[in-house]
Amino acid sequence: xxxxxxxxxxxYNNSWYNPGGAIKRLVWYFINVLFFINPLNPSSAIKKIxxxxxxxKIGKGVTIKPGVNIKYPWKLSIDDHSWIGENVWIDxxxxxxxxxxxxxxxxxxxxxxxxxxKKETFDxxxxxxxxxxxxxxxxxxxxxxxxxxxxHSVISVQSVASGELEAFSIYRxxxxxxIKSRIIQ
Amino acid sequence: xxxxxxxxxxxYNNSWYNPGGAIKRLVWYFINVLFFINPLNPSSAIKKIxxxxxxxKIGKGVTIKPGVNIKYPWKLSIDDHSWIGENVWIDxxxxxxxxxxxxxxxxxxxxxxxxxxKKETFDxxxxxxxxxxxxxxxxxxxxxxxxxxxxHSVISVQSVASGELEAFSIYRxxxxxxIKSRIIQ
Amino acid sequence: xxxxxxxxxxxYNNSWYNPGGAIKRLVWYFINVLFFINPLNPSSAIKKIxxxxxxxKIGKGVTIKPGVNIKYPWKLSIDDHSWIGENVWIDxxxxxxxxxxxxxxxxxxxxxxxxxxKKETFDxxxxxxxxxxxxxxxxxxxxxxxxxxxxHSVISVQSVASGELEAFSIYRxxxxxxIKSRIIQ
Numbered sequence: 001x002x003x004x005x006x007x008x009x010x011x012y013n014n015s016w017y018n019p020g021g022a023i024k025r026l027v028w029y030f031i032n033v034l035f036f037i038n039p040l041n042p043s044s045a046i047k048k049i050x051x052x053x054x055x056x057k058i059g060k061g062v063t064i065k066p067g068v069n070i071k072y073p074w075k076l077s078i079d080d081h082s083w084i085g086e087n088v089w090i091d092x093x094x095x096x097x098x099x100x101x102x103x104x105x106x107x108x109x110x111x112x113x114x115x116x117x118k119k120e121t122f123d124x125x126x127x128x129x130x131x132x133x134x135x136x137x138x139x140x141x142x143x144x145x146x147x148x149x150x151x152h153s154v155i156s157v158q159s160v161a162s163g164e165l166e167a168f169s170i171y172r173x174x175x176x177x178x179i180k181s182r183i184i185q
Numbered sequence: 186x187x188x189x190x191x192x193x194x195x196x197y198n199n200s201w202y203n204p205g206g207a208i209k210r211l212v213w214y215f216i217n218v219l220f221f222i223n224p225l226n227p228s229s230a231i232k233k234i235x236x237x238x239x240x241x242k243i244g245k246g247v248t249i250k251p252g253v254n255i256k257y258p259w260k261l262s263i264d265d266h267s268w269i270g271e272n273v274w275i276d277x278x279x280x281x282x283x284x285x286x287x288x289x290x291x292x293x294x295x296x297x298x299x300x301x302x303k304k305e306t307f308d309x310x311x312x313x314x315x316x317x318x319x320x321x322x323x324x325x326x327x328x329x330x331x332x333x334x335x336x337h338s339v340i341s342v343q344s345v346a347s348g349e350l351e352a353f354s355i356y357r358x359x360x361x362x363x364i365k366s367r368i369i370q
Numbered sequence: 371x372x373x374x375x376x377x378x379x380x381x382y383n384n385s386w387y388n389p390g391g392a393i394k395r396l397v398w399y400f401i402n403v404l405f406f407i408n409p410l411n412p413s414s415a416i417k418k419i420x421x422x423x424x425x426x427k428i429g430k431g432v433t434i435k436p437g438v439n440i441k442y443p444w445k446l447s448i449d450d451h452s453w454i455g456e457n458v459w460i461d462x463x464x465x466x467x468x469x470x471x472x473x474x475x476x477x478x479x480x481x482x483x484x485x486x487x488k489k490e491t492f493d494x495x496x497x498x499x500x501x502x503x504x505x506x507x508x509x510x511x512x513x514x515x516x517x518x519x520x521x522h523s524v525i526s527v528q529s530v531a532s533g534e535l536e537a538f539s540i541y542r543x544x545x546x547x548x549i550k551s552r553i554i555q
Contacts, residue, residue, distance in 0.1 A: 004538050005554040006522060007504045009451040009471040010431055033409045033436075039218045061195055066218075081194040086276075091456075091476060101194040103300065103307065106276060111509055115473065117524055117540075118555055122473065122506075134192040136307075139296055140327060142510060142528055152191060154302055158327055158345050158359050160528050168189050170302075173359060174528050174543060184190040185303055224403045246380055251403075266379040271461075286379040288485065288492065291461060319377040321492075324481055325512060337376060339487055343512055343530050343544050353374050355487075358544060369375040370488055 007122050014124045019072055019093060028054055032070055039066035051076065059100065071112075078102075079133070094126035094145065099133035105157070107140040114145045132167070141176075154182055192307050199309040204257055204278060213239055217255055224251035236261065244285065256297075263287075264318070279311035279330065284318035290342070292325040299330045317352070326361075339367055377492050384494040389442055389463060398424055402440055409436035421446065429470065441482075448472075449503070464496035464515065469503035475527070477510040484515045502537070511546075524552055 019025065031050055035041045047064045055074030062078050067087040070076060075092045078084070082102040090096055094112040104110075116123040127145025134152035137143065141155045144162040149155070153165040156172035156179075165171055168182045204210065216235055220226045232249045240259030247263050252272040255261060260277045263269070267287040275281055279297040283289075301308040312330025319337035322328065326340045329347040334340070338350040341357035341364075350356055353367045389395065401420055405411045417434045425444030432448050437457040440446060445462045448454070452472040460466055464482040468474075486493040497515025504522035507513065511525045514532040519525070523535040526542035526549075535541055538552045 004522065007471045007554060009453065009473070029412060030410075037409060039222060040215070042214060083194065089476075101192045101307075103194070106274075106296070107294070109477070109510065111476070111527070115506070117506060117552055120554055122471075136300070136302060140294065144527060152189065157296070157329065158343070158528070182302055184192060184305055224407060225400070227399060268379065286377045286492075288379070291459075291481070292479070321485070321487060325479065337374065342481070342514065343528070367487055369377060369490055 005120055007117075008120055009122055011121045012123075013121065017093075017124055017126070020074055024054070024074075025072070028073065036064075036068045036070055042066050085139075092129070093124075095128040096130075097128070098131045099135065099151070101133055102131050102135045102137075104137045105139040105141075108137045109140075109142040110137075111142060112145050152182055152184070190305055192302075193305055194307055196306045197308075198306065202278075202309055202311070205259055209239070209259075210257070213258065221249075221253045221255055227251050270324075277314070278309075280313040281315075282313070283316045284320065284336070286318055287316050287320045287322075289322045290324040290326075293322045294325075294327040295322075296327055297330050337367055337369070375490055377487075378490055379492055381491045382493075383491065387463075387494055387496070390444055394424070394444075395442070398443065406434075406438045406440055412436050455509075462499070463494075465498040466500075467498070468501045469505065469521070471503055472501050472505045472507075474507045475509040475511075478507045479510075479512040480507075481512060482515050522552055522554070 044064045048058050051058055051073045057077040059080035061081040063083045065086040068084055069089040071092045075095045078098045079100040081100055082098050085105045087107045088104045089109045092112050096110055110129050112126050114125045116125055129143050129147050131149045132151040135149040136154045138155050138157035140158045142160045147161050148164045150165055150167035152168045154170040155161050155176055159172050159176040160174040161176050169178050170180050170182050172179050229249045233243050236243055236258045242262040244265035246266040248268045250271040253269055254274040256277045260280045263283045264285040267283050270290045272292045273289045274294045277297050281295055295314050297311050299310045301310055314328050314332050316334045317336040320334040321339045323340050323342035325343045327345045332346050333349045335350055335352035337353045339355040340346050344357050344361040345359040346361050354363050355365050355367050357364050414434045418428050421428055421443045427447040429450035431451040434454045435456040438454055439459040441462045445465045448468045449470040451470055452468050455475045457477045458474045459479045462482050466480055480499050482496050484495045486495055499513050499517050501519045502521040505519040506524045508525050508527035510528045512530045517531050518534045520537035522538045524540040525531050525546055529542050529546040530544040531546050539548050540550050540552050542549050
């Protein structure tokens with residue numbers, strides 16, 4: 001029988017990864033639970049103040065719905081008039097940059113973490129996610145580490161994006177494929 | 186280079202959309218958070234009383250599991266002996282009508298809202314969702330605005346439905362396709 | 371027109387299914403809500419003590435992230451150095467066995483319940499789920515009843531697995547298909 005090397009997660013070591021001070025992360029953890037994940041706070045205004053206090057860049061006219069889950073605000077930038085929908089999950093182990101006039105619909109997931117499945121030690125890998133202006137991420141869709149959504153690209157509901165999505169193009173599926181162009185009249 | 190029109194969400198205007206009085210919506214918002222989304226209340230009975238108080242039509246023998254999220258009960262009708270599973274999300278910006286003996290499994294999403302991605306103003310569009318009798322919506326599946334599930338159709342897990350699903354037929358995928366007939370012995 | 375038999379959920383009867391004493395299940399229900407689903411408790415240690423108290427087998431070096439949802443700990447076994455990620459849902463109506471060095475990423479769902487859609491009575495059916503050592507279940511993926519993930523198999527993000535997944539193989543899609551081999555260097 002063929003011999004395979006195997007993984008050993010007891011050797012997993014992410015000590016090189018330093019996403020911010022331990023106290024800042026701890027305080028943010030509970031703020032995120034109490035004011036973001038917790039839908040008892042429906043106010044966008046309070047959330048934007050808290051995000052800015054923790055280093056996020058937040059533009060004018062940004063809307064943040066209830067139930068949102070944000071890992072590290074200091075790795076987040078949201079430009080003017082963009083919307084973060086209900087139960088959106090920004091798992092930004094790495095920088096997430098959202099342009100103007102973007103819409104992240106309900107339950108979308110921006111995933112910046114990955115693991116090297118070819119290594120015994122299952123090493124952590126992170127990747128940035130960039131949404132240029134006018135991008136729409138459909139409900140329950142997922143963007144994987146390294147995704148770049150060029151201007152006005154659209155990811156349909158419950159689809160999975162990676163790599164670079166062409167501008168003014170509509171994608172669907174897992175992995176998502178371009179299905180048509182987006183023409184704005 | 187080709188010139189494209191772009192979106193401007195500062196011009197978004199959904200003032201034509203009137204889903205119910207502001208106070209009613211606000212009160213329901215917190216009831217939904219405290220008694221439906223909040224799994225500390227596992228009782229189906231209390232939830233059915235609250236839904237009826239807010240205008241939902243609820244038949245006999247209906248079961249509503251913990252963690253359910255309902256947008257507007259006055260736009261909801263559930264007929265006899267239908268089940269709303271754990272963490273089901275009925276995002277009914279428009280009317281949702283569920284027949285008798287239907288099952289919505291864990292984490293299913295009924296999505297009634299959409300946007301016109303061809304417009305600079307990204308206009309809100311809503312669509313009703315109708316489940317005839319005996320329909321089964323699989324775990325983590327999604328029905329999009331305008332979906333009509335004809336009697337005893339089945340949507341497999343983590344699939345996406347739109348348009349009209351044939352009676353006594355089983356669908357799977359994103360977008361979901363008919364994979365076989367449903368024969369009840 | 372063709373005549374079809376229909377379902378009648380008022381005749382649904384799962385009295386044969388006995389997943390544990392009523393009081394034990396009730397107490398666990400609230401512990402699960404307060405200490406597992408509730409992200410105010412980020413500690414892995416407390417969760418592992420509670421799981422063991424309720425009959426789970428938990429190995430050394432197991433990590434359990436916030437937001438996890440576990441149905442019945444007495445039907446759960448997790449071996450050494452395996453990780454249960456944020457918002458993972460182990461809906462173990464039947465036995466779930468997780469080997470060593472496994473990773474269940476964010477939002478994964480292990481689903482042990484099903485219904486017989488060919489029966490008027492929509493009978494409950496359950497199936498065990500087994501993960502051998504070194505398995506990785508990607509973010510928002512789902513394993514259906516009866517799934518066996520052979521050693522070091524990988525299910526990509528937002529995919530759906532059933533049946534048996536080959537060892538050292540990578541799967542993607544709904545239903546997931548093998549896309550390549552996993553070679554660990």
